[in-house]
Amino acid sequence: MNQFQTALDGFSLITPDLIAANSESPDSGYLQQQFIEGRAELAILLALSEQQFQNRLPAADIVHGLTARLSVLRQKLPSSVWQRLAPIAREHAVAAYLLEDPLTRWSFEKPRGYSGDAQLLDFIYEHPSMRPAIEQSSVLGRDLYAYTKQASSSVAVRERRDLLTTKVDAIASERPGDSEILTIAAGHLREADRSRALQDGAISRWVALDQDPLSVGLVARDFAGSAVEAVNGSVRTLLSRAQQLGRFDFIYAAGLYDYLAHNVAVKLTERCLQMLKPGGQFLFANFARDISVEGYMETFMNWELLWRSESEMWSIIRDLPNQDRFEAKVEFGENRNVVYAILQT
Ligand SMILES: C[S@@+](CC[C@H](N)C(=O)[O-])C[C@H]1O[C@@H](n2cnc3c(N)ncnc32)[C@H](O)[C@@H]1O
Numbered sequence: 001m002n003q004f005q006t007a008l009d010g011f012s013l014i015t016p017d018l019i020a021a022n023s024e025s026p027d028s029g030y031l032q033q034q035f036i037e038g039r040a041e042l043a044i045l046l047a048l049s050e051q052q053f054q055n056r057l058p059a060a061d062i063v064h065g066l067t068a069r070l071s072v073l074r075q076k077l078p079s080s081v082w083q084r085l086a087p088i089a090r091e092h093a094v095a096a097y098l099l100e101d102p103l104t105r106w107s108f109e110k111p112r113g114y115s116g117d118a119q120l121l122d123f124i125y126e127h128p129s130m131r132p133a134i135e136q137s138s139v140l141g142r143d144l145y146a147y148t149k150q151a152s153s154s155v156a157v158r159e160r161r162d163l164l165t166t167k168v169d170a171i172a173s174e175r176p177g178d179s180e181i182l183t184i185a186a187g188h189l190r191e192a193d194r195s196r197a198l199q200d201g202a203i204s205r206w207v208a209l210d211q212d213p214l215s216v217g218l219v220a221r222d223f224a225g226s227a228v229e230a231v232n233g234s235v236r237t238l239l240s241r242a243q244q245l246g247r248f249d250f251i252y253a254a255g256l257y258d259y260l261a262h263n264v265a266v267k268l269t270e271r272c273l274q275m276l277k278p279g280g281q282f283l284f285a286n287f288a289r290d291i292s293v294e295g296y297m298e299t300f301m302n303w304e305l306l307w308r309s310e311s312e313m314w315s316i317i318r319d320l321p322n323q324d325r326f327e328a329k330v331e332f333g334e335n336r337n338v339v340y341a342i343l344q345t
Contacts (some may be wrong), residue, residue: 034081038073042085043092045069050094059143063098063296067151070295082298089299098300101144102130102137103154107301115303116255118187118215124154125161125190153293156337160254160285163333163340164191168206171250171281172197181206182248182275184238184268185256189219189228198226207245209233235264238271247275252283258305262312266319273326273343282343286313291337313341 045066052062070089074082089095090108099105103123112119122130126149134145148154168191172179179202183189186208197203206227208219211234220230235256237243251272257265265284272282286308297303313330326343333340 031078031081034077035084038077038081038085039088041073042089045073046089046092046094050092050097053094053097053140059140060147063101063144063147066094067293067296070299071292074295074298075290086299086302090302095300097140098144100138100141101148102133102141103145103148104301105141106133107297107303110302112212112214116259116305117212118210118218121157121187121190121255124149124157127188127190151293151296152291152335152337153287153297156287156291156333156335157255159333159335160338161191162194164252164254164283165194167252167283168192168195168203168250169197172202175249176202177204179203179250180246180248180277182245182251182272183208184235184251184253184272186210186219186230187212187215187255189223192223192228198228201227203227205229205246207231207248209238209245211235235260235268239264239267245275247277247280249277249280250283251275251280252285254285257284257286257308257316260306262316262319265316269316269343270320273320273345276345278345280345282345283340284316285338285340288332288337288339293337308339310339313339317341317343 048069049062049066052065073085077085099108103120106120106123107115110117119130123133123145134142137145168181171181172195179197181203183191183206187210189208192198192206192208195203198206204227207229208216208223209231210216210219211232213232216230216232219228223230231243231245233243233245253268253272257268260268269282269284272284276282287305289307289309289312291307294305294307297305310330310332314328317328317330326345328341328343330339330341332338
């Protein structure tokens with residue numbers, strides 16, 4: 001996917017329309033030809049999946065095959081052509097079957113008005129609060145969900161949550177009772193549910209910041225009486241210094257950089273470094289490139305992200321001023337679907 005020419009401000013959430021508006025128009029003869037060929041291939045692979053649903057093949061096999069074929073098609077087409085094909089896929093009759101999956105449907109319908117809200121993540125986390133929605137789904141919907149919740153991206157998101165719990169607990173164990181944590185784009189802060197350090201009072205302050213007041217309200221309710229402070233704020237309020245949050249031993253952002261253009265990502269990283277105490281650590285995560293599920297996510301889930309390679313993560317780090325202030329490393333999670341940058345001051 002091409003990076004945006006416009007400077008996304010880190011407040012306006014990325015939508016498929018915004019991505020389409022920023023993509024190069026396929027008006028050249030070559031791109032037009034690619035579009036015609038790509039549309040024909042897409043029609044065949046969607047018709048095949050539709051037929052498989054009609055013939056009641058196992059849901060997991062159908063969605064597995066469809067995801068793989070979409071991935072191959074996406075990889076061979078120029079991104080501007082693929083972006084024109086994604087809406088065509090969504091309008092195909094096969095979408096009606098796929099939208100029975102509560103996870104795909106939530107992502108597609110965007111009940112909170114933007115992609116990647118915390119409740120969508122709760123489907124991936126298999127959080128108990130989502131059980132009624134899953135139980136109310138059709139048999140086909142539950143079968144599809146059994147597959148999508150085990151997709152490599154879902155596995156990586158659960159691993160990300162658990163890595164963050166481990167990280168917070170490790171940092172808190174270095175400064176028992178006196179560690180301060182800032183989570184940016186906290187969502188429902190599910191990584192705190194299993195934090196021993198939080199339970200044991202080893203964290204003095206854990207600020208959970210998010211732009212969505214519903215998520216902020218849920219965190220305030222669920223963690224009332226603990227060290228967690230739910231704060232309504234955004235990348236923009238952080239960059240404009242509208243909120244004085246203090247200084248922290250550990251700051252991290254997961255599920256946010258995937259929506260930030262390079263220049264905003266660099267500015268936010270710099271701001272986070274400024275909010276660290278001496279010896280503090282900043283971590284940001286991003287979905288990696290070429291993880292085989294992008295085609296399904298961008299079509300039927302209508303979930304557009306800025307996928308980043310290892311070198312794109314490094315390029316955010318290298319664009320920071322005063323490189324001698326920190327040591328950096330970039331590493332993948334176990335199945336390489338999420339990539340992490342860690343900056344140690
Ligand atoms: C994919 S969720 C991730 C939630 C959580 N970090 C997790 O990993 O489960 C993305 C979150 O980012 C928040 N978000 C998106 N853009 C934001 C912005 N510009 N400023 C602050 N929060 C933002 C959304 O409200 C949402 O809760």
